[in-house]
Amino acid sequence: MSQKLAELADPNKVLDFLERQTAADPLNRPILYALGHAYEALARAALQRLERASSAAPYLLAARAYRAAYFGDWVEARRLLLELRQSRGPQPPNTDSLLQYIEGRLAGAQQGGILGGDSEQKVPTPCPDPLPMCSAPTPELREALRQSLEKDDPESLYRQVFTATELGRRAFLSLEGLEDSPERQARRAEVAEQQGDPIEAILHWRKALELAPANLWLKQELARAYLDNQDLDDAEPIVTELLKTAPGSIDVHRLAARLYFESERYNEALPHLLKVAQAEPSDLSYRAALGRTFLVLGQPAEAIPHLEAALEIDQDGSLHIDLSSAYRRLGDRKRADELLQRGLSLAQKANQAVH
Template identity: 30%
Template sequence: MTFARLFFVCLVSISAYATPLPQIDGLAEKSQEAKQLMAEGKFQQAIVVYRELNEALPNNPGLKLNLGMALHLAGKKREAIPQLEEAVKLDPHMAPAWLFLGTTRLQLGEASAALKPLRTMLQLQPDQHQARQMLADALFSLDRLEEARTEYQRIATEDSQNATAWYGLGRCYELLSSTTFEKLQRLAPESAYVLSLLAEARLREQQFSSAFYLYRRALERMPNLHGLHSALAEIYRQTGHPEWAEIEEQREMALALLDCRSPTLECHFQAGKYEDLIAAAESANTPESFYWRTRAYNELALTAFDRLGRLPSSAELHELKGHIYNNQKKYSEAASEWRKALELSPTNLQIRKELAISLKLGEDYSAALPLFQELLHQQPDSAEFNYFAGDTLLELQQPKEALPLLKRAAARDPKSVAAQKSLARCQLAAGQAANAIPHLKLVLAMDEDGTLHYQLAQAYRAIGQIELSKKMLSDYESMQRSIAARNEAAKQETDITAP
């Protein structure tokens, strides 16, 4: 929820939940003074007055709410929580207290703890779109995608011009598509279904050679799968081979027509009945069902993003463009979109985070660092922000400043491969080779290009373990030779040849 919206809710709540105060020691006058300070945005001064009022009347839910709101708006979110919790305990029907409690939890990165207050708020006021939007965002951040989808869908149905709802809905479908594809990969990793979906992704990214190779492999495994020949025809057209494209189109037309008298998953897909397809495939855990569900979720995501694109310019539209540019590794263009999104939603921490990440990926570390430091100030216990700030400092050749942050990141999230890698690299740069070794050994199995083996060889050499260093260096060189051989073989395999 934006600051302006929260401020408005705050002022309304102060009036709506104000109860006449006894004329003792000027309590009524103090209450009016605090209300005026809040209206003028003087939250720190209002806090002082509200604390005095709460000491005089300790069991007044309205005063607890007002103090909690003042603390929240003054940036003292952690201090606001006990006041807001006490308010809802004293008056469980106080909707603004539930709203502020949920908002505060969410802004502190405590999405799970935000669910109960936001759901309670919606029980009290079902038409409160801001609360429903925050609930959807919280569910999304917890990967509870089906629940998030339901909430975003309700908002979009009630307000078709709501850009946030369409963007959230599109992201839900996008991730549901990805998670369903992962299930398919685990179940049938070498199937034509997996190869076809991988090829489709490569084709969207205009990686024609790779897509061609994957579609050809899919055809070898399932010659009658509709759409494969048409996809190859598209690759031929894009690469300047119209005569070969014609051959593939003819082969597509020669396939047996679908018999949809008893609708199959493919029939639902061809008819654009994606929700029906998902419902029909929900209980089936077969490669075919996962394949069509993946494609259906993807089409629903595209539909939601298309609706977003037809709305007036919004932060959400620029967010979508930012993600697209990131996926294309166009980080400068992505950063430009995130900046535009931030102009339209200046208090949105997620947009600020995405901007910082794009700047970091684009190697603009000096611009990324202050953003990560600001995010870390907002959420000092976040393993993610400790890692990002520390790793960025390391890229700026400041290992001494990076070390405590990376230690904290690795301690808070020991399973984070990125944090362990960065901490080891930092310790090596700081001359702490012995300390780096345990972290390198922890993630050595995840080494894809030999870099970790090389760093471990350096660390062993630094502490005088020459034989271990030689072994790691030998493993590194062997990995490099294997990678070079695979790359050469892949290059030969992906030549676009005639049908």
């Protein structure tokens, strides 16, 4: 529900609905979870709009720094703020206070190991005390967010990131204070994933599913987490069950496509990849996997349109080289040689970037 609501055209209507529900039942865990995600969706959307704005570089750096700090990545947050300080552009509000706070957290970590404790990993970081919004009442923050949503300049987008993130944190913190629930465990899993701890994430997805064993979405998330961690054997029984209980779900076909493709069981992956490509042709990662599957199965003509479509996401040249192979098998040496050269050039650039 949270994702569907968050994607509606008018974010104010989404928030009005969820806030009314929260006011009527402040202990409603699904509503708190949905409210937190609605605010998170607003923060991400504002960040994406900052990324597209040509004049927003200082505000983008500051917003990314705050998001990094929110999820406990103090080193990255500090790096971004120092980069911002060295830039010639305007210095967004609160950045000096945020940098001071982060420096203190890092100093505390070196002295007493403040990072990495169990409690730190359960929920995102507290609001940095020096920032004015941390002490602002929630209704005041909500009003500030609504006002900023009416504007599209870089500073307003930056304020949207700040206020929406903080309001989301408060909703999730309310959820954390209630008795254990699938929603609380799901949020802990999401935070663990943001913090780069897939094992911790899997633990919480499993706990969430134990609390709601019939929940199909939790089963999908646990299977996805296993796949993200390359635990193919653990993912397979869940995916097999989901294919029986929800055979029409495109999300389930995504999981099955990943499982069989990454297991190199290409004949089994093919029908699921075809369904995903048909339903969502703009998802180029699955188009690339479909093209490669056709190529492995000896069907270069069928592979070409999907590999061609996916070339724009080729970062290391491998898709160009695969497409070159497909054209070569069909006798088009000129096109094959062109693609091979582009692929080798991309591979060289990628290798240089790593080293």
